[in-house]
Every structure is written in structure tokens, then in C-alpha cells.
Amino acid sequence: MLLGPSLVVSALLFVIGTAGVLLRRNAIVIFMCVELMLNAVNLTFVAVAQQVGVAGQIFVFFVMAVAAAEAAVGLAIVLAVYRHKETVDLLHINLLKG
Amino acid sequence: MSWIAAHPLETTYWAFAGFAVISAMLCITRRSPVASALWLIQTLFCLAVLYTLLDAPFIGVLQVLVYAGAIMVLFLFVIMLLNLGRPGAGDLKGLVGAGIATLLGVALLLQLKGLAQAAPPADIVLPPGTLAAAQRQQGAVGAVAGPLFDTYLVPFEITSLLLLAAIVGAVVLAKRKL
Numbered sequence: 001m002l003l004g005p006s007l008v009v010s011a012l013l014f015v016i017g018t019a020g021v022l023l024r025r026n027a028i029v030i031f032m033c034v035e036l037m038l039n040a041v042n043l044t045f046v047a048v049a050q051q052v053g054v055a056g057q058i059f060v061f062f063v064m065a066v067a068a069a070e071a072a073v074g075l076a077i078v079l080a081v082y083r084h085k086e087t088v089d090l091l092h093i094n095l096l097k098g
Numbered sequence: 099m100s101w102i103a104a105h106p107l108e109t110t111y112w113a114f115a116g117f118a119v120i121s122a123m124l125c126i127t128r129r130s131p132v133a134s135a136l137w138l139i140q141t142l143f144c145l146a147v148l149y150t151l152l153d154a155p156f157i158g159v160l161q162v163l164v165y166a167g168a169i170m171v172l173f174l175f176v177i178m179l180l181n182l183g184r185p186g187a188g189d190l191k192g193l194v195g196a197g198i199a200t201l202l203g204v205a206l207l208l209q210l211k212g213l214a215q216a217a218p219p220a221d222i223v224l225p226p227g228t229l230a231a232a233q234r235q236q237g238a239v240g241a242v243a244g245p246l247f248d249t250y251l252v253p254f255e256i257t258s259l260l261l262l263a264a265i266v267g268a269v270v271l272a273k274r275k276l
Contacts, residue, residue: 011210020126
């Protein structure tokens with residue numbers, strides 16, 4: 001039974017993803033870090049599914065579908081912003097600062 | 099050495115888990131977005147191995163096909179389209195950002211470490227090997243597909259609606275003139 005180790009690895013990956021989101025300024029790299037966090041959660045789902053039943057694996061399936069939709073729309077937004085601002089550096093994308 | 103020989107499953111698990119964590123670290127620290135994307139693909143492959151070891155071979159295959167295949171190719175395509183392949187000046191935030199990130203990261207890790215001690219309630223835990231036995235009986239795909247098209251049919255159909263919305267949204271956002 002690898003539930004405990006899986007939860008530890010999942011926590012580590014999630015924290016690395018969070019640190020990436022907080023540390024980087026490149027919008028595309030931040031997107032990749034979000035994908036990393038989604039994958040960390042998927043690992044938890046699969047590890048728990050091994051003990052509780054196949055429902056966890058089905059949830060991973062839904063998470064993957066949501067991640068695919070999120071990546072498509074998010075990258076389209078990045079493209080639209082790049083056309084407007086000529087950069088994907090979040091330092092220069094600060095419309096909400098007023 | 100004898101522990102490794104006696105626990106081939108655990109040894110493989112820890113090797114790939116370590117590789118996944120190291121690749122993830124490299125992914126968030128590389129300066130070039132392309133290098134970041136390639137290290138993320140490496141992490142996703144390692145996770146696919148972990149899924150397979152955790153009695154989820156179908157999810158492992160999906161991970162390689164959908165994540166490492168489709169989604170990461172989309173990322174690489176956008177990097178290529180925006181011509182961001184060259185590593186520019188470092189894009190790490192300043193010391194304040196790094197400090198906040200470290201603080202939040204450590205706090206989150208401590209919380210999640212606490213959660214890692216938890217286990218599902220004893221009365222819903224299946225006997226060990228139930229999932230593997232079901233896969234031997236129904237096949238790796240059948241064990242997941244059965245409940246997916248039976249119990250979870252409505253969420254599955256809603257997923258198709260979500261993907262349709264994503265397609266329309268991506269086209270509307272990315273097109274210059276409709």
C-alpha cells in the first residue's frame with residue numbers, strides 16, 4: 001500500500017507548483033505550474049482510489065478534461081494579451097492596478 | 099541492497115517519485131520556457147509510471163496521451179508562436195516575492211504533511227488488491243469505463259458541453275476578426 005508515500009509526493013509537487021506560480025512572471029510558465037498542481041491532485045485521487053474504489057480514477061478523467069479546456073482557453077487568452085501588449089511578462093500586464 | 103531486492107515495487111515507486119520531484123523543481127527554475135515545458139513533460143511521464151504502479155494503468159496511458167501529448171504540445175506551440183524560445187532576462191520575482199513564496203510553500207507543506215498521516219475511514223476501505231482483481235477480470239479499460247458510462251454518465255455528458263464551450267471560447271479569443 002503506497003497511500004502515505006503518494007500523499008507526501010503529491011504534497012511536494014503541489015507546493016512546487018504553488019512556488020512556481022508565486023515566483024515566476026512569465027504567464028505561460030505560470031500556466032505550466034498550474035498544470036503541475038492539477039497533476040499533484042490527480043496523484044492523490046489515484047492513490048486513494050486504490051483503497052476506496054475506482055471512483056477516484058474516474059474523477060482524474062474529469063480533471064484531465066477540465067485541464068484540457070483550461071489550457072485551450074488560457075493559452076488563447078495569453079495569445080490575445082500578447083497581441084495587445086507584445087509581452088507575456090506579468091510585470092507589464094497590470095491593468096487592475098489602476 | 100536486500101531491501102531493494104525484496105521491494106521491487108516500492109523501489110521503482112520511490113525512484114520515479116524522486117525523479118518527478120526533481121523534474122518539477124527544474125521546471126519552475128529554468129529560465130527558458132521551452133526548457134520548463136520539457137521538464138514538465140518529464141514530470142508528467144514519471145507521474146504516469148506512478149499511476150500505473152498504483153493500479154491505474156488506463157489513467158497512466160491517458161496521462162501520456164492527453165497531458166504529455168496534447169496539452170504540452172499546445173503549450174510548446176504557443177511558445178513557438180509567440181517566439182519566446184530564447185531565454186530572456188530572468189523572470190523571477192524580487193526577494194519579497196521569493197520570501198512570500200517560501201513562507202507560503204512551507205506553511206502549505208506542513209499542512210499537507212499533516213493530512214498525509216490521514217487515511218480513509220476503515221469501513222470504506224476495500225481489501226487490498228480489489229482494484230487489481232477487477233482489472234484482471236474486466237480489463238484495464240473496462241474497469242474504468244463500466245462505472246464511467248453507468249454511474250457517472252451525466253457528468254460525462256456535461257464534460258462534452260465543457261469541451262464545446264472551451265473550443266468556442268478559444269476560437270473567439272484567438273481569432274483577430276470574427
